[in-house]
Amino acid sequence: MTTRRPSSVHIREVGPRDGFQNEPEHIPTEQKVRLINALASTGLKRIEVASFVRPDVIPQLSDGVEVLNRIDVPGDVRLMVLIPNSRGLDNALKVREKFHEAAIFVSASETHNKKNVNRTVGETMADNEKMAARIKGEGLDCAAVIATSFGCPYEGRVALERVLGLAERFAEAGATEIGFGDTTGMANPAYVTEFFTAALDRLPGVEVTAHFHNTRGQGLANAFAALEVGCASFESSFGELGGCPVPPGSTGNIATEDLVSMFHEMGVETGLSLPGLIDAARAAQDVLGRKLTSHSIVAGPVNWN
């Protein structure tokens, strides 16, 4: 079997935003700060830490500015915030010096986009194009995320061409990274192989990022499939935290520590400390007061001695 497997990958930790967002009980700001600081000490250079969504929509993330103000991370850690709309961008830019990357997003499926942000894909993209210009104008990196890229729980299949067409619009608008989200865990490794082969071919000069959920246990199989065709950028969530606000019951992202365990065992470099990530996930487990579903926090790293 031929492979385009990269020798090293970038991993963005999204637990403090994508993960925490799905927690029903409010997590005290000081605990969020402590966990982000712990993550930032593992070698992670990319962390999504806050969202500028309306506080009444996602109360869990209403302390985003306070989190940004209080965290203490190494100078080379790039912090990302999620921006749902122009009003959110207005608020984010009030603390513009506190982060480095802004993520804008759309759902590839019309129905999911409507349920998620109550706008059409066309309306969302028009706003996204304006936001991308403003983000670039501020000297920030603009990343775009396309949710339900591999299937929609309401509409079923989403055409590859539709997803790549949205990606090309984002790239033209100035996004330098595009993340493809398997929001409700409908991707499979065969389609992932086809998808990322096409995406990497069609988006030269853009960082192509894979964002998988482990809804049906296939998350790492999908990550391996993407890796094998040359994908070198991944998003994951410590402790396997996460999900999606719609539909209810959508389960977690792939666990950062399980992803890193697999990559390290394969000889793919991440620059991260697996024991450190496991410690951070165990700390999150203590804060949340329930057993998390990550495997590595139970099994630990493979011991080859």
Added chain:
Amino acid sequence: MTTRRPSSVHIREVGPRDGFQNEPEHIPTEQKVRLINALASTGLKRIEVASFVRPDVIPQLSDGVEVLNRIDVPGDVRLMVLIPNSRGLDNALKVREKFHEAAIFVSASETHNKKNVNRTVGETMADNEKMAARIKGEGLDCAAVIATSFGCPYEGRVALERVLGLAERFAEAGATEIGFGDTTGMANPAYVTEFFTAALDRLPGVEVTAHFHNTRGQGLANAFAALEVGCASFESSFGELGGCPVPPGSTGNIATEDLVSMFHEMGVETGLSLPGLIDAARAAQDVLGRKLTSHSIVAGPVNWN
């Protein structure tokens, strides 16, 4: 990327032996019978149902003969029993008409073999060769299983040549199927790719079976990697039941329903009913009275409508 992906695969359900063996609380025989009957109604043509290990060593499986006598499965379902040694084979042959396949085994690692069966690999293989001849002589299929094929928790790396050498001895002795077990979850997809490429090349005419555990969440990634280089035979355990007696804490096999979900989503045929498998795993969850770790029993099949 080129692939040798087969269009269909065989799956053996090993939960009633490999899975139940690791349950600390005794499962009533009538519940075992009910669950095996449920599994046999899902299209499964291969089920491992009993072990002829000493009852004082694994009390959970001491009712093997009663299970074999009481289950009621379609005539084309092939039943497998595990045979640890010649005395176990003596006992199994007393009910020779109740099963179709006998599995013999060894650990590739000397230390794991010693801890698991208290003999050297050499002693075990000498007994295995005699047993293979007797099993063939009875007109039964002889399958061999090599535990710790991808790594040993005590010895670390196990040389590929050592594992394939044992496989060749089994094949010469008459085994028509050889299963490679990732007993404590140390395999990774890169090594699995290398391993099964070599194993399929070196064992012509032998059915090469992959047996993965999901200890570190990589089980399905390993299954996908094996599939892509041509492996068409897999073992798995409903509900993600299972583990290994040594070392303590070794966690479950890959879940049959998660494996089947992945294969069906990829367009790889299994001949199995995914809803039926999920029902069986949920029934096991009820019998065992604790939440099992399979993903599909929570998420269900992907809905593409």
